[in-house]
Amino acid sequence: MNDQRNEDAGRGATALVEAILLVSPRPVTLSALLSATALDEPEARAVIEELERRYTENSSGIVLRRVAGGFQLATNPSCAEAVERFRKEARPAPLSGAAYEVLALVLYLGPLTRAGISATRGVNSDAVVRNLLDRNLLVEAGREETRPGAPALLDITEDFLLAAGAESRNDFPALDDLVDPEDVKRVRERLANAQPNAPAKGTG
Amino acid sequence: MRSSEGTEPRERALASFTVELDAYSGPYEGLLALILKDELEIFEVPLRELVALYRNTYSSPESPAPGALERDTDFVDSSTSLVLLKGRALAPVFEEGREEADEGALSLEDLEERLVTYLKIRHGAEALKERFARNVAFYSTGHALRPRPGRLRVSPDRLSNTIRRAFGRTAEPDVGHLGPITVTVEELVALIRSSLARGPLSFEDLVRDMDRLRSAVAFAAALSLASEGRLALSQHEPFGPLTLEPKE
Numbered sequence: 001m002n003d004q005r006n007e008d009a010g011r012g013a014t015a016l017v018e019a020i021l022l023v024s025p026r027p028v029t030l031s032a033l034l035s036a037t038a039l040d041e042p043e044a045r046a047v048i049e050e051l052e053r054r055y056t057e058n059s060s061g062i063v064l065r066r067v068a069g070g071f072q073l074a075t076n077p078s079c080a081e082a083v084e085r086f087r088k089e090a091r092p093a094p095l096s097g098a099a100y101e102v103l104a105l106v107l108y109l110g111p112l113t114r115a116g117i118s119a120t121r122g123v124n125s126d127a128v129v130r131n132l133l134d135r136n137l138l139v140e141a142g143r144e145e146t147r148p149g150a151p152a153l154l155d156i157t158e159d160f161l162l163a164a165g166a167e168s169r170n171d172f173p174a175l176d177d178l179v180d181p182e183d184v185k186r187v188r189e190r191l192a193n194a195q196p197n198a199p200a201k202g203t204g
Numbered sequence: 205m206r207s208s209e210g211t212e213p214r215e216r217a218l219a220s221f222t223v224e225l226d227a228y229s230g231p232y233e234g235l236l237a238l239i240l241k242d243e244l245e246i247f248e249v250p251l252r253e254l255v256a257l258y259r260n261t262y263s264s265p266e267s268p269a270p271g272a273l274e275r276d277t278d279f280v281d282s283s284t285s286l287v288l289l290k291g292r293a294l295a296p297v298f299e300e301g302r303e304e305a306d307e308g309a310l311s312l313e314d315l316e317e318r319l320v321t322y323l324k325i326r327h328g329a330e331a332l333k334e335r336f337a338r339n340v341a342f343y344s345t346g347h348a349l350r351p352r353p354g355r356l357r358v359s360p361d362r363l364s365n366t367i368r369r370a371f372g373r374t375a376e377p378d379v380g381h382l383g384p385i386t387v388t389v390e391e392l393v394a395l396i397r398s399s400l401a402r403g404p405l406s407f408e409d410l411v412r413d414m415d416r417l418r419s420a421v422a423f424a425a426a427l428s429l430a431s432e433g434r435l436a437l438s439q440h441e442p443f444g445p446l447t448l449e450p451k452e
Binding site: 078 | 292312324325326331332335337338339341343345362
């Protein structure tokens with residue numbers, strides 16, 4: 001009898017969490033989930049794990065994602081074309097190479113001002129930044145008060161984390177790990193060779 | 205195509221010109237509109253390819269079609285504007301008050317650090333692109349609620365951004381640090397062409413004995429010749445050697 005009651009209670013908790021996630025267009029944080037369902041944390045975490053087992057890409061048209069600091073029910077990517085046909089909705093146009101560079105800059109070195117972004121890339125990036133603000137992938141998240149005019153500082157958004165499928169900023173590999181040390185060495189050598197007084201080491 | 209004489213409204217000479225580029229496919233006028241509205245980045249539009257497309261579409265060994273002069277004029281007018289826009293967009297921007305605004309003061313270590321940072325960011329951008337591609341096909345099950353009538357929220361920041369965009373103008377780049385201009389692009393075009401007569405040429409060799417200003421103008425001259433199809437520029441990897449090859 002007790003087992004039956006526990007099972008009912010368990011099913012109820014799962015249903016509650018499932019319902020909240022189903023209706024939310026944004027990722028739901030654990031604290032929001034606890035507040036809406038009145039579950040305690042271990043119980044909610046157990047339910048999330050159960051839902052993750054239930055909603056996998058191999059077995060369901062719905063998947064449970066851990067993104068942007070919360071949990072989100074989303075359609076299985078393998079069903080995307082059918083979903084797009086049904087919703088008469090095209091995927092957003094892909095970003096340009098320059099846009100990914102700006103996003104990577106803000107992700108790894110941000111928050112940054114527009115001028116800081118342009119200085120690092122070596123070209124004016126204002127148009128790219130505007131596009132990313134319009135897409136809500138970047139946001140003005142404060143001001144650099146120590147600089148003249150207190151320029152706005154740009155940072156990544158929740159939509160950025162969603163688009164990248166990341167839980168948080170810490171979910172990305174370290175910048176140094178993305179580059180082969182040999183590439184860095186080659187750049188340093190080329191630069192040294194390019195100096196007017198450097199000894200010749202082959203053709204630039 | 206009709207001429208613009210008389211009281212009839214002038215037809216759009218380029219209305220029938222369509223382009224097929226990686227970044228855009230459709231009417232040329234649509235491409236211009238997207239660029240002017242900042243919905244397509246000028247960096248992504250290969251201007252040389254655009255000119256080649258135009259020439260392939262309209263070059264004819266026979267006598268010019270009626271209205272060709274007007275169409276060619278419109279194309280030259282719009283494409284030179286694109287060159288100007290791209291040039292302005294590519295002009296370096298330095299933050300006021302930063303020490304490195306005076307580029308002459310940049311030490312070798314600083315330059316090295318900057319290049320290495322940029323290389324890392326380039327790799328980071330590539331990784332990000334792959335990550336975005338893997339996650340593009342997830343659709344949330346929930347739907348965003350529409351704001352209630354009369355409760356549409358306006359973000360002050362977004363509003364001020366929009367106003368700035370509507371009334372803002374691109375600032376002219378400051379060229380005060382360049383000093384008097386003592387060399388012209390034409391002179392360096394002539395130098396490059398005579399050097400290329402002997403075969404492919406390394407850009408580094410070309411500018412080896414030049415000062416910074418002449419090196420910069422030599423680069424502009426090389427770009428100009430490349431855009432005219434008179435030479436080919438090749439650089440097989442970022443920061444790698446740049447080679448000029450004759451095409452005539």
